[in-house]
Amino acid sequence: xxxPAFEYIRAESVxxxxxxxxxxxxxxxxxxxxxxxxxxxxxxxxxxxxxxDLSEIAALSGISFQDGWLRxxxxxxxxxxxxxxxxxxxxxxxxxxxxxxxxxAIRNRGTLGGSLAHADPASEFPAAAVAMRVELExxxxxxxxxxxxxxxxxxxxxxxxxxxxxxxxxxxxxPVAGQVIGFxxxxxxxxxxxxxxxxxxxxxxxxxxEDISIALFSVGNRPxxxxxxxxxxxxRVIDDASIADAKAALGDDLDPPDDLQxxxxxxxxxxxxxxxxxxxNLEAVA
Amino acid sequence: MKTDITLTINGxxxxxxxxxxxxxxxxxxxxxxxxxxxxxxxxxxxxxxxxMLDGAPVHACLVLAVQAxxxxxxxxxxxxxxxxxxxxxxxxxxxNALQCGFCTNGMLMSAQALLLDNPTPSxxxxxxxxxxxxxxxxxxxxxxxxISATAKMRSGQAGEAS
Numbered sequence: 001x002x003x004p005a006f007e008y009i010r011a012e013s014v015x016x017x018x019x020x021x022x023x024x025x026x027x028x029x030x031x032x033x034x035x036x037x038x039x040x041x042x043x044x045x046x047x048x049x050x051x052x053d054l055s056e057i058a059a060l061s062g063i064s065f066q067d068g069w070l071r072x073x074x075x076x077x078x079x080x081x082x083x084x085x086x087x088x089x090x091x092x093x094x095x096x097x098x099x100x101x102x103x104x105a106i107r108n109r110g111t112l113g114g115s116l117a118h119a120d121p122a123s124e125f126p127a128a129a130v131a132m133r134v135e136l137e138x139x140x141x142x143x144x145x146x147x148x149x150x151x152x153x154x155x156x157x158x159x160x161x162x163x164x165x166x167x168x169x170x171x172x173x174x175p176v177a178g179q180v181i182g183f184x185x186x187x188x189x190x191x192x193x194x195x196x197x198x199x200x201x202x203x204x205x206x207x208x209x210e211d212i213s214i215a216l217f218s219v220g221n222r223p224x225x226x227x228x229x230x231x232x233x234x235x236r237v238i239d240d241a242s243i244a245d246a247k248a249a250l251g252d253d254l255d256p257p258d259d260l261q262x263x264x265x266x267x268x269x270x271x272x273x274x275x276x277x278x279x280x281n282l283e284a285v286a
Numbered sequence: 287m288k289t290d291i292t293l294t295i296n297g298x299x300x301x302x303x304x305x306x307x308x309x310x311x312x313x314x315x316x317x318x319x320x321x322x323x324x325x326x327x328x329x330x331x332x333x334x335x336x337x338m339l340d341g342a343p344v345h346a347c348l349v350l351a352v353q354a355x356x357x358x359x360x361x362x363x364x365x366x367x368x369x370x371x372x373x374x375x376x377x378x379x380x381x382n383a384l385q386c387g388f389c390t391n392g393m394l395m396s397a398q399a400l401l402l403d404n405p406t407p408s409x410x411x412x413x414x415x416x417x418x419x420x421x422x423x424x425x426x427x428x429x430x431x432x433i434s435a436t437a438k439m440r441s442g443q444a445g446e447a448s
Contacts, residue, residue, distance in 0.1 A: 001329070002307065002309075002312075002328075003309075005305060005306075006306055007287065007306060008289060008306030008350070008352050010352070010353075031350075031353070034348055034349065034350065034353065035345075035348050038309075038330075038348045038349075038350065039329040039330055039348065042328055042329055042347075043329065051306060051350075079342070102418065103333070103419075104396065104400075104414075104417070104418060105330075105333065105336055105342075105343045105344055105345055105396070106330060106345070106418060108339075108344050109339075109344045109348065109349065190414070190417050191417045
C-alpha cells in the first residue's frame with residue numbers, strides 16, 4: 001500500500017528540526033529510520049501533513065563513553081547494537097536484544113532512538129532500556145533533560161517526549177563488577193513480535209544477588225518492571241527456591257490483557273516460564 | 287510538492303523529481319523501470335524489495351526516495367550486470383531454488399550481503415539471514431542449499447553442499 005501525501009523536510013540540526021516542527025503546528029511526524037513510521041503511513045494509521053527527517057543530523061549519531069555513562073546517539077542503527085564493541089561491553093542488554101529485533105534488513109535501517117521513541121509495548125529495546133536503567137536525553141526548545149527509563153515509557157506508543165521534542169541520546173550506566181544479564185523471548189516465528197519477552201540484569205557478589213533489574217515486554221501497555229519478582233530475589237542466591245518465588249511474584253507484577261491470540265492466564269504462564277528460563281541461565285554465570 | 291533528489295543507482299548518477307511519499311521501490315520501478323526490485327507486502331515483511339543502500343540490504347518499500355538522496359543504491363540489475371552474483375544465480379538454478387521467482391531477487395540480495403559479511407555461514411546462519419525473506423512456493427531448503435553451495439565454492443571448498 002502507498003503512503004498518503006505529505007511534505008518533507010530534511011533537517012540539518014536539532015534546533016532546525018524543532019523550529020520546523022513549531023512552525024508547522026502539530027500535524028508533524030519526525031522520521032528516524034522510518035521502519036515503524038513508513039509502514040504506519042502505508043497502512044494509513046497516520047497521515048501527517050509534514051515529515052521532518054532527522055537522519056542526517058550529525059548530533060544524533062555516534063557512540064561514546066563519558067563519565068561512567070555510555071552515550072548512544074538516537075540515530076544508532078539496530079545493526080550497530082550487534083556489532084559495536086562499546087555497546088557490547090557497556091550496554092550488553094542492547095547487544096543481547098538486537099538479534100531478536102525483526103530481520104537483518106530491518107536492523108540495517110531501524111534506529112535505537114526510533115524504537116524507544118515509538119514505544120511499541122511488544123518491542124525489545126524498550127524493555128532492555130528499562131532493565132539497564134538507562135536515561136533518555138530529550139531536547140526541547142527550552143533545553144535538554146534526562147529522563148530515567150522507568151519514567152519514560154508511559155503507555156502504548158506514548159513516552160515522556162512531548163510534541164515537537166526530539167530524543168537525542170540514550171545514556172547507559174556502566175556495568176558494575178559481578179553484573180550478569182539475560183535476554184530472551186517466546187515467539188512463534190523468529191523475528192516476529194514476541195508473545196512474551198524479558199530483559200534481566202543482576203549483580204551477584206559471592207553468588208548472592210545484591211541487585212536485580214527485570215523488565216518484561218508484550219505483557220501490557222508498556223515495558224513492565226517486575227518489582228515483586230525483583231524483591232523476591234534480592235539478597236538470595238539463584239536456586240530453585242528463589243526462582244520459584246520470583247515466578248510466583250510475577251502474578252503481582254503483571255496484569256496482562258486477554259487478546260485475540262490467547263488469554264491473559266496463558267500470557268502470565270509464559271512470562272513465568274520465560275523468567276524461570278532466564279534466571280536458570282543466570283545461575284550458571286552468576 | 288515534488289522534491290529534487292540526486293543519488294547513485296548502479297553506479298549511475300540519477301536526478302529525479304519525486305513526491306516525498308514516493309518509496310525508493312516506486313522510484314526504481316516506476317520512474318527508472320528497474321523492475322527487478324519487486325513489491326510484495328509493502329510493509330517490510332516479505333523482503334521482495336531488498337536493495338543495497340550504501341552497501342547494506344534494506345527494504346526499498348520502507349525507504350522514502352527522498353531519504354535516499356545523496357546515497358548509493360544497488361539493485362538486482364546492478365548486481366546482475368556486474369556479474370557479482372553469477373555464481374549464486376547458477377547455484378539457485380542448479381538447486382531448483384526458485385519456482386515463480388518473485389522472491390528470488392530479494393533472496394539474492396540477502397544471500398550476497400550474508401556471504402560478504404560471513405563467507406562461511408552455517409545453515410542456521412543462512413536461515414537467520416533469510417528470516418525476512420518470504421518464499422511462497424518452493425520452500426526454503428533448496429535456497430539454503432544454493433547459498434551454502436555458493437559459500438563453499440567461494441571459500442575454495444568443494445563445490446557441492448552437504
